[in-house]
Amino acid sequence: xxxxxxxxxxxxxxxxxxxxGTATGEAGQxxxxxxxxxxxxxxxxxVSSQTVSRVSNGHPSVVAGTRERVLRAMKQLGYRPNSAARxxxxxxxxxxxxxxxxxxxxxxxxxxxxxxxxxAEKGYxxxxxxxxxxxxxGVHGAFxxxxxxxxxxxxxxxxxxxxxAATITLPPHVQVVVVDSDAGDRYSxxxxxxxxxxxxxxxxxxDLGHSTVWHLAGPEGSFAAxxxxxxxxxALARDWRAAPPVVRGDWSAESGxxxxxxxxxxxxxxxxxxxxxxxxxxxxxxxxxxxxRVPQDVSVVGFDDIPEAASFAPPLTxxxxxxxxxxxxxxxxxxxxxxxxxxxxxxxxxxxxxxxRSSTAPARRR
Amino acid sequence: xxxxxxxxxxxxxxxxxxxxGTATGEAGQxxxxxxxxxxxxxxxxxVSSQTVSRVSNGHPSVVAGTRERVLRAMKQLGYRPNSAARxxxxxxxxxxxxxxxxxxxxxxxxxxxxxxxxxAEKGYxxxxxxxxxxxxxGVHGAFxxxxxxxxxxxxxxxxxxxxxAATITLPPHVQVVVVDSDAGDRYSxxxxxxxxxxxxxxxxxxDLGHSTVWHLAGPEGSFAAxxxxxxxxxALARDWRAAPPVVRGDWSAESGxxxxxxxxxxxxxxxxxxxxxxxxxxxxxxxxxxxxRVPQDVSVVGFDDIPEAASFAPPLTxxxxxxxxxxxxxxxxxxxxxxxxxxxxxxxxxxxxxxxRSSTAPARRR
DNA sequence: TCATCCAATGTTTACGTAAACAGGAGCGAC
DNA sequence: GTCGCTCCTGTTTACGTAAACATTGGATGA
Numbered sequence: 001x002x003x004x005x006x007x008x009x010x011x012x013x014x015x016x017x018x019x020x021g022t023a024t025g026e027a028g029q030x031x032x033x034x035x036x037x038x039x040x041x042x043x044x045x046x047v048s049s050q051t052v053s054r055v056s057n058g059h060p061s062v063v064a065g066t067r068e069r070v071l072r073a074m075k076q077l078g079y080r081p082n083s084a085a086r087x088x089x090x091x092x093x094x095x096x097x098x099x100x101x102x103x104x105x106x107x108x109x110x111x112x113x114x115x116x117x118x119x120a121e122k123g124y125x126x127x128x129x130x131x132x133x134x135x136x137x138g139v140h141g142a143f144x145x146x147x148x149x150x151x152x153x154x155x156x157x158x159x160x161x162x163x164x165a166a167t168i169t170l171p172p173h174v175q176v177v178v179v180d181s182d183a184g185d186r187y188s189x190x191x192x193x194x195x196x197x198x199x200x201x202x203x204x205x206x207d208l209g210h211s212t213v214w215h216l217a218g219p220e221g222s223f224a225a226x227x228x229x230x231x232x233x234x235a236l237a238r239d240w241r242a243a244p245p246v247v248r249g250d251w252s253a254e255s256g257x258x259x260x261x262x263x264x265x266x267x268x269x270x271x272x273x274x275x276x277x278x279x280x281x282x283x284x285x286x287x288x289x290x291x292x293r294v295p296q297d298v299s300v301v302g303f304d305d306i307p308e309a310a311s312f313a314p315p316l317t318x319x320x321x322x323x324x325x326x327x328x329x330x331x332x333x334x335x336x337x338x339x340x341x342x343x344x345x346x347x348x349x350x351x352x353x354x355x356x357r358s359s360t361a362p363a364r365r366r
Numbered sequence: 367x368x369x370x371x372x373x374x375x376x377x378x379x380x381x382x383x384x385x386x387g388t389a390t391g392e393a394g395q396x397x398x399x400x401x402x403x404x405x406x407x408x409x410x411x412x413v414s415s416q417t418v419s420r421v422s423n424g425h426p427s428v429v430a431g432t433r434e435r436v437l438r439a440m441k442q443l444g445y446r447p448n449s450a451a452r453x454x455x456x457x458x459x460x461x462x463x464x465x466x467x468x469x470x471x472x473x474x475x476x477x478x479x480x481x482x483x484x485x486a487e488k489g490y491x492x493x494x495x496x497x498x499x500x501x502x503x504g505v506h507g508a509f510x511x512x513x514x515x516x517x518x519x520x521x522x523x524x525x526x527x528x529x530x531a532a533t534i535t536l537p538p539h540v541q542v543v544v545v546d547s548d549a550g551d552r553y554s555x556x557x558x559x560x561x562x563x564x565x566x567x568x569x570x571x572x573d574l575g576h577s578t579v580w581h582l583a584g585p586e587g588s589f590a591a592x593x594x595x596x597x598x599x600x601a602l603a604r605d606w607r608a609a610p611p612v613v614r615g616d617w618s619a620e621s622g623x624x625x626x627x628x629x630x631x632x633x634x635x636x637x638x639x640x641x642x643x644x645x646x647x648x649x650x651x652x653x654x655x656x657x658x659r660v661p662q663d664v665s666v667v668g669f670d671d672i673p674e675a676a677s678f679a680p681p682l683t684x685x686x687x688x689x690x691x692x693x694x695x696x697x698x699x700x701x702x703x704x705x706x707x708x709x710x711x712x713x714x715x716x717x718x719x720x721x722x723r724s725s726t727a728p729a730r731r732r
Numbered sequence: 733t734c735a736t737c738c739a740a741t742g743t744t745t746a747c748g749t750a751a752a753c754a755g756g757a758g759c760g761a762c
Numbered sequence: 763g764t765c766g767c768t769c770c771t772g773t774t775t776a777c778g779t780a781a782a783c784a785t786t787g788g789a790t791g792a
Contacts, residue, residue, distance in 0.1 A: 037748055048772045053750055061770055083516045084459070085748030087450035088777050093516075095493070103479040104673070113469040116496045125515055126494040127461070130482045149491055150449045150459075150516060253677035282677045307470070311619035311648045313679045403778055414742045419780055427740060451778035454747050 036077045045073035056081055087150060096334055097151035099129045099142050101158060105251055106278065106306045107224070107323065108157055111179060114327020115155060122335060127151055153334035155179065156187075175337035177330050188337070189347040190329045194224055197319040197352035198231035201273045201301040204317070204354055208299060209363035210271035212241045216259050216283055218275040219250045228275045228303065244269070251275075253282040260286025263298075270298055270363055277302040277309045277318055284312055284359070295361035305355050315357035325350045402443045411439035422447055453516060462700055463517035465495045465508050467524060471617055472644065472672045473590070473689065474523055477545060480693020481521060488701060493517055519700035521545065522553075541703035543696050554703070555713040556695045560590055563685040563718035564597030567639045567667040570683070570720055574665060575729035576637035578607045582625050582649055584641040585616045594641045594669065610635070617641075619648040626652025629664075636664055636729055643668040643675045643684055650678055650725070661727035671721050681723035691716045 038056070042049040047070060054062050055070040062070075073079075087093045096119055103109050116126045127149060131142045139158075146154055153175040178187045205213045215232045218225025229246060236243045247262055249255030256279030263269050264287050274280035280302035284294055292298050294314055302309060302318035309316040329348050404422070408415040413436060420428050421436040428436075439445075453459045462485055469475050482492045493515060497508045505524075512520055519541040544553045571579045581598045584591025595612060602609045613628055615621030622645030629635050630653050640646035646668035650660055658664050660680055668675060668684035675682040695714050 035748090038750095039748080049748090050750075050773080051771060053748095054771090057750080063770065066771080080514050082454070082748050083514055084450050084453035085777090086750080087516070088448070088454050088747090088779090089749040089751080091777080093450065095516075103475055103482075109469055109475050112494075113496070116469075116494050120496055120511075125511070128478075128482050128492040128494055130479070130486060145486075145491070148446050148449055150453075150461075253674040257677055278674060281674055285677050285679055285681075288679055308619040308644060308647055308674075311623055311651045313651055313654055315651075401778090404780095405778080415778090416743080416780075417741060419778095420741090423780080429740065432740080448778050451747090452780085454749090454777090455779045455781080457747085 035082060036079045037082070038079075040077055041070065041073045041079050044077060045070045092338075093150040093152050094123060095125045095127055095151050096331070097127045097129055097146045097149060097154045099131060099139075099146060099154060099156050099158075101131050103130075106276075106304055107321065110321075110323035111157055111327050111330075114324040115330055116327075117324075118328045118331040122331060124152075124331070124335070152338045153177070155330050155334060175334055177333040177337070179326065179330060188333050188344075190326055190333060191347060191349060192224075192321045192323075192326060193349040193351050194227035195231040195234075196349070197303060197321070198228045198273070199235045200352060200354045201303065201319050202232055202235035204356075204360065205271040205273065205299055205301060206235075206239055206241070208271070208360060210299065211363070212236060212244060212271070214244045214263060214266075214269050214272045215246050216256060216263070216272055216274040216279055217246050217248045218279070220248065222251075225251075225275055232273055249275075249279045249282075251278060253278045253285075255279060256282025257286045259283065261290065263287075264290035264292050271300075271360075272298060273301050273303075275303055277304045277306045277312075277316060280309075280316055280318070280359075281312055284314075284316075288313070295359050296364075299360040299363075301354075301360060309355075310357060312359070314359050317357045317360040318355055320353050320355045322350050322352070401448060402445045403448070404445075406443055407436065407439045407445050410443060411436045458704075459516040459518050460489060461491045461493055461517050462697070463493045463495055463512045463515060463520045465497060465505075465512060465520060465522050465524070467497050469496075472642075472670055473687065476687075476689035477523055477693050477696075480690040481696055482693075483690075484694045484697040488697060490518075490697070490701070518704045519543070521696050521700060541700055543699040543703070545692065545696060553711055554699050555711075556692055556699060557713060557715060558590075558687045558689075558692060559715040559717050560593035561597040561600075562715070563669060563687070564594045564639070565601045566718060566720045567669065567685050568598055568601035570722075571637040571639065571665055571667060571726065572601075572605055572607070574637070574726060576665065577729070578602060578610060578637070580610045580629060580632075580635050580638045581612050582622060582629070582638055582640040582645055583612050583614045584645075586614070588617075591617075591641055598639055615641075615645045615648075617644060619644045619651075621645060622648025623652050625649065627656065629653075630656035630658050637666075637726075638664060639667050639669075641669055643670045643672045643678075643682060646675075646682055646684070646725075647678055650680075650682075654679070661725050662730075665726040665729075667720075667726060675721075676723065678725070680725050683723045683726045684721055686719050686721045688716050688718070 038049040038052040042052045045052065045066075047066060051062060051066060052070055052074075053059075055067050055074075083093075096115075098112060098115060100108055100112065103112070112126075112128075119126050127146075129142050129146050129149070131138045143154075154177075156176060156178045158178070176187050178189045179191060202213050213232065213236065215229060217229045220226070233243050247259040249259050256274065259279070260283035263272060263283070272283060274283055280300055283300060287294055287298055287300075294300055300316065302316045303321070305318045305320035309318050329350065333348070404415040404418040408418045411418065411432075413432060417428060417432060418436055418440075419425075421433050421440075449459075462481075464478060464481060466474055466478065469478070478492075478494075485492050493512075495508050495512050495515070497504045509520075520543075522542060522544045524544070542553050544555045545557060568579050579598065579602065581595060583595045586592070599609050613625040615625050622640065625645070626649035629638060629649070638649060640649055646666055649666060653660055653664055653666075660666055666682065668682045669687070671684045671686035675684050695716065699714070
C-alpha cells in the first residue's frame with residue numbers, strides 16, 4: 001500500500017499544465033511543499049520508480065526511448081534526487097569531512113582550497129569542521145560530531161599531534177588521511193617535503209658563502225615547524241657548520257618582527273632561514289628598522305611562497321610549496337580508501353622548489 | 367588502522383541471547399559491518415526503539431530510570447545516530463552550504479572561518495561548494511549541486527553579481543543569505559559597511575591636509591570594489607575636491623605593484639586609498655622602489671586590516687573589517703530563515719573602523 | 733465507584749532510494 | 763519447436779529514524 005493510488009498528474013501529461021500539484025494530495029492550506037520524488041517522475045513518465053532510479057544513476061540497461069521519456073519527466077517536474085534517502089540506502093554520502101584548527105595560516109587555507117576543488121571534480125562535497133580549541137577534548141569533540149555527520153572519509157589538517165587514537169571513535173567505514181603530522185604509523189599521511197624544502201633553503205644560503213644560517217622557527221607544537229628545524233640542523237651538520245641558537249615565532253608576521261628585533265642585534269647573523277613567509281615579512285621589517293639592509297647585510301629565505309611574497313621589501317626568496325598537489329593527493333587518498341583499497345599507513349611527500357628573488361645575496365668578504 | 371565502531375559487547379548483556387544477530391540475516395563472511403541502530407540499542411536496553419529515539423532527541427517524557435538504561439546501552443554499543451535516516455525523516459540536515467569563488471582573498475577566508483565557527487556553535491555543519499569558473503554556468507552548476515546536496519540553507523559569498531535568479535532553482539525550503547552583492551532586493555544580504563569604511567579612509571587623508579585622494583580600486587566585477595570606489599568619489603565630492611583618475615587592480619599584491627609604478631610617477635599624488643591591504647602592499651613596494659617615501663611623500667590607507675598589515679613597510683593605516691561579525695550575522699540570518707521566520711530581503715551592514723599606523727602623515731606645505 | 737485524564741511507553745507507518753529478485757520478450761542453437 | 767540466454771523493466775523490500783496514533787496503569791475528581 002503506497003500512498004494514494006490515484007494519479008492526478010495524468011491530466012497534466014498532455015496539457016502541459018504546470019506540474020505544481022505533484023504529490024501534495026490534500027488541497028493546501030499549510031503548503032506542505034514536499035519535494036518531487038522518483039514516484040512522481042515515474043507516474044508522469046509511465047514507468048516504475050526503479051526505472052527512474054536507473055536513469056538517475058546512469059545505469060546502462062535502460063533503452064534510449066524510455067530514458068528519454070524519464071529525463072523529460074524529470075525536467076518537467078524539476079526533480080532532484082534526495083541525498084538523504086540516497087545516502088540512507090547506499091551508505092555513501094559523497095562527502096568528505098575536513099577537520100582543521102584554523103584558517104589563519106596560509107598553508108591550511110591553500111590546502112583546504114585545493115581539497116575543495118579536487119573533491120568537487122570527483123563529485124564529492126566538503127564538510128568543514130573547525131576545532132575551536134586545540135586540545136585533546138576539542139579534537140575529540142570535533143571527531144565525534146564528524147562521526148555523526150554525513151561523511152565517507154575525513155581529512156585532518158593539523159599542526160599539532162593531538163590525534164590520540166584512543167579517544168577517537170569513528171564509524172567503521174570512515175577513512176582518514178592526515179596532513180602535517182607524525183601519525184604516519186597509524187594513518188595515511190600526505191605532506192609537503194618539509195625536509196627537502198628546508199635543505200634547499202639552507203643549501204642556497206651556504207652556497208652564497210654564508211658561514212652559517214640562523215633559523216626563525218615556527219611554534220614548537222607544529223610538526224611542520226619541528227621538521228623544518230630538524231632539517232635545518234641536519235643540513236648545517238652535514239657541512240660541519242655550527243648551528244646558532246634557534247629563534248622561535250608562532251607563524252605570525254608579528255612574532256617574526258619580535259624575533260627579528262633580536263636577530264638584528266647580532267652582528268654575526270648574515271643569513272636567516274624563516275620557517276614561513278609571514279614570519280619572514282615581520283623579520284624583514286625588523287631588520288629594516290634596525291638599519292640592516294636586506295640582502296646586502298642579511299640574506300633571508302622564507303617558506304611557503306605565498307602570493308604576496310613577491311611584493312615584500314625586498315621580494316622574498318622562498319621555498320615553494322605545492323599546496324594544490326597536496327590537496328589533490330589527500331582527496332585521491334581518501335577516495336581510494338573509500339573505494340575499498342587498502343591504503344597502507346605511511347607518508348606521501350610532495351616536493352618543493354626554491355624560488356629565488358631579491359632577499360638573498362652572496363656573503364660579503366670578511 | 368583500527369577504529370571499528372562495531373561492538374562485541376553482546377557478552378555484557380548478562381541475560382540471554384546475544385543481540386549480535388541484529389537484522390543481518392546472513393551470517394557473516396564478508397563482515398557486513400553495519401552500524402549500530404536504534405533497534406540494537408532498544409533490544410539491549412529492553413525498550414522500544416521509539417523510546418531510544420526519544421532519549422536521543424532529549425524528549426522530556428521518558429522517566430529517569432529508563433533514560434539511564436538507554437544511555438548506558440548506547441554507550442556500550444557505541445551507538446551513533448544515522449544522520450541520513452534522521453535527515454530523511456525530518457527533512458532537516460543541520461547543515462549550511464557555503465558557495466564561493468575563491469579562497470585567495472583574505473576577506474572570503476576570514477568570512478568563511480567566522481561562518482564555520484559560528485555555525486558550529488549552533489550545531490550546524492558547513493558544506494563548502496567552490497565555484498571553479500566564475501560564470502553564469504559555473505554558478506548555476508554550483509547551485510544545482512548544492513540543491514541536491516544535504517543543506518538547509520545557503521550562504522553565498524560572491525563578489526560578482528552572477529546571481530541571475532532565473533537560472534537558479536533551489537529546493538523550495540532552502541534559504542539564502544548573500545554576502546557582498548547588490549542582490550538586496552531579492553535576498554537577504556549581510557555585508558561590511560563599505561561606504562562608511564571608504565569615507566573613513568578618505569576623510570582621514572583629507573583631514574591630514576592632502577588636497578585630494580587617489581584611489582587604487584579593486585576589479586570592476588566586484589561590488590565591494592564598486593562601492594568603495596563610489597564612496598571615495600562621494601567623499602571627495604562632498605568636500606568639493608576633484609577626483610583623480612582611478613587606477614585599477616585585481617586585489618592582488620602584484621596588481622597593486624603595477625598600479626603603484628604608475629602612481630609613483632605622478633608628482634601630484636600624495637595620498638592614496640587602496641581598496642584592500644594586499645594591493646596596498648604592492649603599492650608600498652612600488653613607491654619604495656621609485657624613491658617615494660611613505661608616509662613623508664605619499665600617504666597610503668588600505669582596507670581590510672589583515673593581520674600582516676601591521677608588519678608592512680611601513681605598518682599600514684587601514685580600515686578594519688569585522689569579518690567575525692559578518693560571519694555571525696550570516697549564520698544568524700540563515701538559521702532564522704530556516705526557523706521559519708520571514709526575513710525580508712535587505713541589507714545588514716557591519717560597521718568598520720580606521721586603524722591608524724605609520725603609512726599616513728600630514729601633507730607637506732607646498 | 734467509575735469516568736477521565738495524564739504520563740510513559742509501545743506499535744505502525746512513511747520518508748525516498750536502490751539492491752535483489754522476478755518476469756517477459758526476443759533470438760540463436762540444436 | 764523449444765531450450766536457454768540476454769536485455770529491459772517491474773515488484774518487493776530494507777535502510778534508520780521519528781511523527782502519529784495506540785495502549786497501559788495509575789492518580790484525580792465527581
